[in-house]
Amino acid sequence: MLKKGISIAMLCAICLPVQAMKEYDLKCPERGVMTVLHTNYLISTLKWGSRFIVSHPAISYNEHNVNYKIYNFLNGDSLVKKAGDHKRYYFIYKDGEKVECTKIGEAELEITKLPIVHNVG
Secondary structure: OHHHHHHHHHHHHHHOOOOOEEEEEEEEOOOEEEEEEEOOOOOEEEEEOOEEEEEOOOEEEEEOOEEEEEEEEOOOOEEEEEOOOOOEEEEEOOOOOEEEEEEEEEEEEOOOOOOOOOOOO
16 A cells, blocks of 8 residues: 555656746846846855856745745845745845845746766766
């Protein structure tokens, strides 16, 4: 019975669609357009001009029964997003300036499965 349950679970996992990653563009004061990508690998990235910055895994924070996600990027900037609010985003820049950004675009990116290559070279 256990083997049958495991087999069914594995079959369901194989048949499920691949989860897409979300990318969105934010227009922020003093920075212009910045692109944020939340991956399925516990990191997020920030593209701003020619800069490409990675964050640590998001920190969940609760204040007065409101949940927030905080993404601390390696350049010292932090993105603060209220859970469930897909319109308002806040950045705290490295210098401490707090700004509200406007979401101007969003896209779902399909994950490309790359082939395994053996004996290269």
